[in-house]
Amino acid sequence: MYIENTIDQLKLKYENEPEFLQAVEEVFHAAEPLIKAHPEYEKADLLMRMAEPERMIRFKVVWTDDKGKVRTNVGYRCQFNGAIGPYKGGLRFQKNVNESIIKFLGFEQTFKNALTGLPIGGGKGGADFDPSGKSDGEIMRFCQSYMSALYRYIGPDRDVPAGDMGVGKREIGYLFGQYRRLKGNFENGVLTGKGLSYGGSLIRPEATGYGAVYYLCEVLKHENDTIEGKRIGVSGYGNVAWGIMKKAAELGGKVTYFSGPDGYIHDEDGVDTPEKIAFIEKMRREDPMHCEPYAKKFGCRFVAGEKFWGVRDVDILMPAAVQNDVDLEHAEKIAASGVKYYIEVANMPTVYEALEYLRKCRGIIVAPSKAVNAGGVGVSALEMSQNAERLSWSEEEIDGRLKQMMVKIYEASVKAAEEYGLGYDLVAGANIAGFKKVAEAMMEEGIF
Ligand code: GLU
Numbered sequence: 001m002y003i004e005n006t007i008d009q010l011k012l013k014y015e016n017e018p019e020f021l022q023a024v025e026e027v028f029h030a031a032e033p034l035i036k037a038h039p040e041y042e043k044a045d046l047l048m049r050m051a052e053p054e055r056m057i058r059f060k061v062v063w064t065d066d067k068g069k070v071r072t073n074v075g076y077r078c079q080f081n082g083a084i085g086p087y088k089g090g091l092r093f094q095k096n097v098n099e100s101i102i103k104f105l106g107f108e109q110t111f112k113n114a115l116t117g118l119p120i121g122g123g124k125g126g127a128d129f130d131p132s133g134k135s136d137g138e139i140m141r142f143c144q145s146y147m148s149a150l151y152r153y154i155g156p157d158r159d160v161p162a163g164d165m166g167v168g169k170r171e172i173g174y175l176f177g178q179y180r181r182l183k184g185n186f187e188n189g190v191l192t193g194k195g196l197s198y199g200g201s202l203i204r205p206e207a208t209g210y211g212a213v214y215y216l217c218e219v220l221k222h223e224n225d226t227i228e229g230k231r232i233g234v235s236g237y238g239n240v241a242w243g244i245m246k247k248a249a250e251l252g253g254k255v256t257y258f259s260g261p262d263g264y265i266h267d268e269d270g271v272d273t274p275e276k277i278a279f280i281e282k283m284r285r286e287d288p289m290h291c292e293p294y295a296k297k298f299g300c301r302f303v304a305g306e307k308f309w310g311v312r313d314v315d316i317l318m319p320a321a322v323q324n325d326v327d328l329e330h331a332e333k334i335a336a337s338g339v340k341y342y343i344e345v346a347n348m349p350t351v352y353e354a355l356e357y358l359r360k361c362r363g364i365i366v367a368p369s370k371a372v373n374a375g376g377v378g379v380s381a382l383e384m385s386q387n388a389e390r391l392s393w394s395e396e397e398i399d400g401r402l403k404q405m406m407v408k409i410y411e412a413s414v415k416a417a418e419e420y421g422l423g424y425d426l427v428a429g430a431n432i433a434g435f436k437k438v439a440e441a442m443m444e445e446g447i448f
Contacts, residue, residue, distance in 0.1 A: 003028050003035060006047040017100035019323060022352050023107050024051050030368075030431035033420035038439070044447060046439060053106055054087075055079040056099070059149035061127055063141045075146050077125035079159055080106035083441035086157055087123030088113055088377060090164030090193075093142075093171070095130040102126055104323070105164075108347050109377070111434030112370040115409050118381040123159055125150070131166045132289060143174035151182045156189030156387070162380050163193040165322075166288075168239065169205070173198075189387035192380035196392075201383035203398040204376075209243015210399070211375015212318065212345045213251065214406035219341065219367055219426070222414075226252075231270070233257035233314040235307070236321030237291050240345055240373070242280050244318060245271045257314060259321065260291030263304040266311075267294075309334050316341040319349035327351045335361045344369035359427055371409050371430035378405045 007025055014020060028035070028047060035041055057077045064070055076099065079087040089109040092102070102124050110122025129142055154161060163172055172193045179190055194200035203210070217227055230253040234241045237258050245255045254270025258280075271277060276298060283293055295302035309317070309326055310333025317339055319325045325346065326334070331354035334342065342364055344350060349369060350358070359366050379402055386392050409430070416436070417429030 002042045010051055019100045019104040023104040023348055027431050030428045031435040034432045053078050053080045054082055057153055061145045063145045065138055066135050073127050073129045075127040075149055076102045077150055078102045078106035080122040081110040082121035083438055085119035085121045087159040088120035089124040090162045091167045092126035092164040093129045093131050093166030097126045097128045105347055108370055112374045113377055114434040114437040115371055116374050116378040120381050125161055140174045143171050144178040147175045147178035151179050154190055156187050161191055169195055189384050192383040199387050201386055202395045204379050206243040207379035208240045208373050208376030210247045211402055211406045212244055212372045213247035214403045215372045215410055216343050218410040228252040230315045231256040232316045233308055234318045234320050235259045235325055237280055238284055241320045246277055257308045262290045262292055263302055263306055264308045265291055265294050265302055267300040310337050312337050318343045318345050320345035322346055323348040324351050325349045326354050328354045331357045341365050343367045343372055345373050366427055368427045368430045371413055374409055375402050375406055
C-alpha cells in the first residue's frame with residue numbers, strides 16, 4: 001500500500017511528467033521486497049523524499065548563431081540526490097529535452113551511481129538545444145552561455161557534470177574553458193569526459209560500451225556460455241554502441257545489427273574490423289541522424305524506417321539508443337523470436353509494460369540498464385579520483401578497474417535478489433542493491 005499510495009500521489013502531482021513517473025514506478029516496484037522489509041522507511045517518508053529532487057535548476061541560455069540571429073534555449077540541471085557523494089551525471093543537448101526527461105534521468109542516475117560502489121550522488125542536466133547542423137562556433141557560443149548560467153551551482157565537491165547525448169569531448173572542452181575563465185581556478189574535477197590534455201581519463205569514451213560487454217560476459221558465464229561467436233543486435237550507433245562493437249569484436253563476438261533514427265543495418269559478417277569501427281565513429285560525428293552510409297560503404301542491407309526487434313538471427317539484444325525504444329509490440333516479437341538475452345544499455349530503453357512482459361517470459365534473461373551501463377559513470381568517478389590526485393592512470397589500470405566494477409555490480413545484483421527470495425532476477429537485484437545504499441545513507445543523515 002505504501003508504494004502504491006506514494007506512486008498515486010506522484011501521479012497527481014506530476015501528471016505532465018510521464019518519463020519521470022515511469023522511472024519511479026519501475027524502481028519502487030522492483031525494490032518492493034526491500035521496502036516492505038523496512039517499515040521505518042514509511043515513517044521517514046523515504047519514498048517521497050527519494051522521488052523529489054534536492055534541487056532543479058532551470059535557466060535560459062541565450063546565444064547568437066552564425067547569421068547574427070539571437071537564439072534562446074532552456075537549460076536544466078537536476079541535483080537529484082547527494083546522499084552518498086557529489087551530484088554526478090551527464091548533460092544532454094537534444095531538441096526534445098524537457099523537465100520530465102531530465103528528472104527521470106537524474107532519478108535513474110542516483111541508483112546507478114550507487115551501484116558503482118563509488119561515492120557519487122545522482123544528477124543530470126541538459127538543454128532543449130539541437131546540435132545537428134550547428135557550426136563549431138555556434139556550439140562553442142552555446143556551451144559558453146550554458147556554463148555562464150551553470151557555473152555557480154557546480155564544483156568538484158558539489159556537482160560534476162559530464163556528457164550524454166549531444167555532449168561529447170568537444171562540448172566538455174568548451175564548457176570547461178568557460179568554467180575556468182569564470183572561476184579563475186584550475187578545477188578540472190568539475191567535469192568528466194574531458195580531453196586527455198587537461199585531465200581526461202583514458203578509456204572514458206569507451207567505458208559505457210566496454211562495461212556493458214563485461215556485464216554481458218558475466219550473464220553468459222552464469223549460463224555456462226561465452227561471447228565467442230555470438231551475434232549481437234545493438235540499437236543506436238552512438239558512443240555507447242560503438243564501445244560495445246569494439247569490445248565484443250575484441251572478445252570474439254560480433255554486432256550484426258545496429259540502427260539509427262533513419263532505419264537499421266544488417267551486417268551478417270559483423271562490425272568487427274578496425275576499419276568498420278572507425279567508420280561508425282566518423283559517421284556518428286558527422287551525422288547522428290543517418291546510419292545508411294555504412295550500408296553503402298560496406299555493401300550490406302539497410303532497412304529504412306524500421307527497427308530490427310524480433311529478428312531471429314541474433315543471440316543477444318542490447319537496446320543502446322534512447323528511452324522507450326522497445327514497446328510492448330516489439331517485446332512480443334522479441335519473445336517470439338526465441339532470443340535468450342535482452343540486455344538493456346540505454347537509460348530506460350524499454351516501455352514499462354514491455355519490460356514487465358519480457359521479465360515474465362520464460363527463457364529470456366533480462367538485465368537492467370542501470371546496472372549494465374554503470375561503467376560509464378564509474379570511469380567518470382575514476383577520472384575524478386585521478387584529478388584529485390593530480391595524476392593519470394594507465395589504460396590497463398582503468399580497464400582492469402572497470403571490469404572489476406562490472407563484475408561487482410553483477411554479483412551484488414544477483415546477491416540482493418537472492419537475499420529477498422527472488423531467485424535469479426537481475427532487474428530486481430540491481431534496483432534493490434542501488435536503492436538500499438541510497439536509503440541507508442538518507443536514513444543515517446537525518447530528516448531533510
Ligand atoms: N551520461 C552518462 C550516464 O548516463 C555518464 C554520466 C557521467 O559520466 O557522469 O551515466
